[in-house]
Amino acid sequence: MNTTPLEIIKQTFDKRYATWELVLPTDSLKTRSPGSIIKNGWTINYHYGFEHEEIYLEYFASHRMTNDTLNRIYGNGREELVGYCQEFFQANNPQAEQAYYDHNRKFYEAVKSKGLW
Secondary structure, three states: OOOOOOHHHEEEEEEEEEEEEEOOHHHHHHHOOOOEEEEOOEEEEEEEEEOOEEEEEEOOOOOEEEEEEEEEEOOOEEEEEEOOOOOOOOOHHHHHHHHHHHHHHHHHHHHOOOOOO
């Protein structure tokens, strides 16, 4: 039996977050509806989309013990880090500090524009 692109997306997501017992809800696959998973310290907001006729799951993952990330999983199982929150900058370096704030502002604007935050 062939595995569908949506099943591959679910398997890839579930494997990535198995340590924290997070799974992509099966109901969201059937309807391709957006949603949120809040469990074991994680908040993950997600939606489905298409790029070049290929379906993907795009999600914003946030946990207090790591930096926030924007990710995609495509129907063939390929994973992509779309963006991330920068955590640090070099001390006593005004240019590095400004670059840090600029990077994070742009990152969160992108996440908000996608409706994931």
